[in-house]
Amino acid sequence: MITLEKRPQPSRAWSLATPLLAVLLTMICGGLLFAALGKNPFETIRTIFLDPLFSEFAWFYRPQLLIKGAPLVLIAIGLSFGFRAGIWNIGAEGQYIVGAICGAAVGLAFYPTESFIIFPLMIIAGILGGTLWAMIPGILRVKFGTNEILVSLMLVYVAEQLMASMALGALRNPDGMGFPGSRNLSQYPSAANLEIISGSGMHWGVVTALIAVIFAYIALSRHIFGFNVRLAGQSPRAAKFAGVNPAAMILICMGLSGGLAGAAGLFEVAGPAGQVSIDFNVGYGFTAIIVAFLGRLHPVGILLAGGLMALTYIGGEIAQSNLGLPLAAIQLMQGMLLFFLLAVDVLTNYRMRFGRRQVV
Amino acid sequence: MTEPLLRLTGLTKAYPGVVANKDVSFEIQPGEVHALLGENGAGKSTLVKTIYGLVKPDSGTMTLEGTAFTPAEPRAARAAGVAMVFQHFSLFDAMNVAENIALGMENPPPQREIAAQVRKVSDQYGLPLDPDRVVGELSAGERQRVEIIRCLLQDPKLLIMDEPTSVLTPQEVAILFETLKQLSAEGTAILYISHKLEEIRTLCDNATVLRLGEVVGECDPKATSAREMAELMVGTKLHVPEKAAKPAGETVLALQALSAPAPHQFGTALRDITIDISKGEVLGIGGVAGNGQDELVAALSGEMRVAPDMVQFQGQPIGQLPPNARRKIGLLAAPEERMGHAAAPDMSLTENAIMTAMTRENLTTKGFLHWAKARRFAEGVIKDFDVRTPGPANAARSLSGGNLQKFVIGREILQAPDVLVVNQPTWGVDASAAAAIRQALLDLAAKGAAVICISQDLDELMEISDRFAALNEGRLSAPRPAQGLTVEEIGLMLGGAHDMEVAHVDA
Numbered sequence: 001m002i003t004l005e006k007r008p009q010p011s012r013a014w015s016l017a018t019p020l021l022a023v024l025l026t027m028i029c030g031g032l033l034f035a036a037l038g039k040n041p042f043e044t045i046r047t048i049f050l051d052p053l054f055s056e057f058a059w060f061y062r063p064q065l066l067i068k069g070a071p072l073v074l075i076a077i078g079l080s081f082g083f084r085a086g087i088w089n090i091g092a093e094g095q096y097i098v099g100a101i102c103g104a105a106v107g108l109a110f111y112p113t114e115s116f117i118i119f120p121l122m123i124i125a126g127i128l129g130g131t132l133w134a135m136i137p138g139i140l141r142v143k144f145g146t147n148e149i150l151v152s153l154m155l156v157y158v159a160e161q162l163m164a165s166m167a168l169g170a171l172r173n174p175d176g177m178g179f180p181g182s183r184n185l186s187q188y189p190s191a192a193n194l195e196i197i198s199g200s201g202m203h204w205g206v207v208t209a210l211i212a213v214i215f216a217y218i219a220l221s222r223h224i225f226g227f228n229v230r231l232a233g234q235s236p237r238a239a240k241f242a243g244v245n246p247a248a249m250i251l252i253c254m255g256l257s258g259g260l261a262g263a264a265g266l267f268e269v270a271g272p273a274g275q276v277s278i279d280f281n282v283g284y285g286f287t288a289i290i291v292a293f294l295g296r297l298h299p300v301g302i303l304l305a306g307g308l309m310a311l312t313y314i315g316g317e318i319a320q321s322n323l324g325l326p327l328a329a330i331q332l333m334q335g336m337l338l339f340f341l342l343a344v345d346v347l348t349n350y351r352m353r354f355g356r357r358q359v360v
Numbered sequence: 361m362t363e364p365l366l367r368l369t370g371l372t373k374a375y376p377g378v379v380a381n382k383d384v385s386f387e388i389q390p391g392e393v394h395a396l397l398g399e400n401g402a403g404k405s406t407l408v409k410t411i412y413g414l415v416k417p418d419s420g421t422m423t424l425e426g427t428a429f430t431p432a433e434p435r436a437a438r439a440a441g442v443a444m445v446f447q448h449f450s451l452f453d454a455m456n457v458a459e460n461i462a463l464g465m466e467n468p469p470p471q472r473e474i475a476a477q478v479r480k481v482s483d484q485y486g487l488p489l490d491p492d493r494v495v496g497e498l499s500a501g502e503r504q505r506v507e508i509i510r511c512l513l514q515d516p517k518l519l520i521m522d523e524p525t526s527v528l529t530p531q532e533v534a535i536l537f538e539t540l541k542q543l544s545a546e547g548t549a550i551l552y553i554s555h556k557l558e559e560i561r562t563l564c565d566n567a568t569v570l571r572l573g574e575v576v577g578e579c580d581p582k583a584t585s586a587r588e589m590a591e592l593m594v595g596t597k598l599h600v601p602e603k604a605a606k607p608a609g610e611t612v613l614a615l616q617a618l619s620a621p622a623p624h625q626f627g628t629a630l631r632d633i634t635i636d637i638s639k640g641e642v643l644g645i646g647g648v649a650g651n652g653q654d655e656l657v658a659a660l661s662g663e664m665r666v667a668p669d670m671v672q673f674q675g676q677p678i679g680q681l682p683p684n685a686r687r688k689i690g691l692l693a694a695p696e697e698r699m700g701h702a703a704a705p706d707m708s709l710t711e712n713a714i715m716t717a718m719t720r721e722n723l724t725t726k727g728f729l730h731w732a733k734a735r736r737f738a739e740g741v742i743k744d745f746d747v748r749t750p751g752p753a754n755a756a757r758s759l760s761g762g763n764l765q766k767f768v769i770g771r772e773i774l775q776a777p778d779v780l781v782v783n784q785p786t787w788g789v790d791a792s793a794a795a796a797i798r799q800a801l802l803d804l805a806a807k808g809a810a811v812i813c814i815s816q817d818l819d820e821l822m823e824i825s826d827r828f829a830a831l832n833e834g835r836l837s838a839p840r841p842a843q844g845l846t847v848e849e850i851g852l853m854l855g856g857a858h859d860m861e862v863a864h865v866d867a
Contacts, residue, residue, distance in 0.1 A: 008755070008757065008758040009754065009755045009757075009758055010706065010755075222728055222729055222731075223727050223728055223729065224718065224724050224727045224728070224729060225727060227711070227714060227729060230707070231704055231707070231711075231715065234704050234705075234706050234707060235700045235701070235703075235704040235705065235706075235707075237697075237700055237701045238700055238701055238702070238703060238704040238715065239704075240663050240683075241661060241663055241683060241693075241695060241701055241702065241715075241716070242683065242684075242715040242716060243662070243682055243683035243684035243687075245682070
């Protein structure tokens, strides 16, 4: 029998080791999965985890890493505050979409005027759009006690439909000859989220994500707001006693994660994606949940986890095209990562004991 | 003499650091209503859990109808004819009455049959209850009836009732007593646990009084005054400390008709509490747990907002101020529950110091934390209050209960409050630490602060209080000077002899 004993304090060593252990277990089980699909497991794992960085085409993949990683990190940073405070916004995907719609709409409204003010206005609109979308589950929770998990999740599907209707209706390119999708913002200089250094993948969203990491780190370790977030998550009653207003905490955390998700959506629609289209979103908002937990809800951890997750995205695409691996297998492996992380996480707070349990 | 139904001989049960029951012996006759009296912590619960098979005694024997009775688990006790109604109900809100009753049975008959049985028993004993109703919609009294009927369906020889009236309205108490009298007339013995003296005088044939785990007396409640029983229960060792009566200082905190609805289902409403507290005074508030202590602390700490005028600090209405604004003006509190309320278990002691001391100790500038300053403050608390821990970086949950309590109280006292509210300051704390905490509270008062000490430990209250008041079902009795207050008077204040609801039952 294996028994679990609660540790007097969470183990620091294990809290650092569990993400690495989870990655290792994912590689092993992913390898078995790929072998069962008739692929060479070692080659597949190498293709997914190493080729984007070290293969002969790495010059092409490395910028992709930043492009894929930035929205993940940006969204995950926002989510991490809510998750630490025990507020479960899992609808970041929807907030990301609405941020993209709002930001793009502002940009398209100015077309074809050229002005330096347009892009900042679009960023503000993107943040506001995401924030307002997140306020819906936030306010419903505060006023009526609804479950923010369900409401925020359901709003993702509403946002997807909204996106589709925008691509086909209000925001459709008038010169697009009836094809769905808006004008291409990346071809509209004042509204484009351009690379700061050409060919590096470093666009404004990457810069914002890095700034968000730094601010989050300071807030969590040095500021009373981060302290209250942690307190509210660990001991809601103690937080109330310490003077934290639970309703305000919910709204702030929802707003923060919605705002950052909205910003990520704007940077995506104005840059790599370029336009509002039916298939705009690719699940960054959901993957960011994995990134947040894989990074231990810690800003630096999230930065690393975002990089790793971007790696599996790009590596997954390479494996799809080069090895003919199905997309579902890649997604399964990404899900496995969160699964193993949550499973081995037990070791942070508990110690395993082997041997028969004494009958009391 | 006939063979008693249940005979307890020399039951002893010790837990680490405390003897819960020491050599307890008494007998219950068939059809007798037997009261088990005692203060909180006197060992009543341990004793009935032993009878019900939840606790295994260290030594001593029990016999049921002349044969040895050693129930290994509640199922065995139920099979032998012992049933128990707990103070806290174990019912599923989403299910109906009959389904809930079926869940407690070993081999439940079909629903329809149970419903018929429930109707029959509820008719027979005058316990109105519809088996088809969903439990979530029932009042506390009706829920208790579900539990009672669940027990009666087992046709018990002995029915144990743990503080059954604490959740009931006066009308429900009257109904319950009729039922219990009828059961007793039919030969079912009842072991009735309570601290409400008038109730016991109304209902019970015999009473066994426990104090600190030992039987200190038996009496016939009908022939004994509430005063005498209170004296037995509280003990005569209550000593009033020699304390010069202080001239009444300037009023620092005033409660005016403080009323508040119960914050949750198991809470207690505060009713019309009016009292002035002056500088340098220790006000002791006694009372049995669940009579509004937590709610009173919440109303004072700011966790529960009330109308502004209901709480006045140096003449200013502060009933609607949030916790940190109250801390800023000098009103501090330490709630009863250490883990998760007064302290966050997974956070370090430094972080726990920040929790309440951030405002008064200036641990932040524009929201940015001064970790070094916070650590120094935590170290100060650890040193001054002799908290046994390797250092302030340790998590609160790694401390023993007593050590954490010293930290929690010390954290508030070192902030030099003008008014300090403490709830159960020495609960679960060893004797020397408890003495240190009481001394610290007295020292604080000597420096001119007002201290409100809410406690169930009467010895403690008599030792440190200048005035004493009792909290009873959300009402605060008129305060009386602690000096010269006799054991009988305290017992009567606590036991609720002036309680309206008991008068109703008497009538």
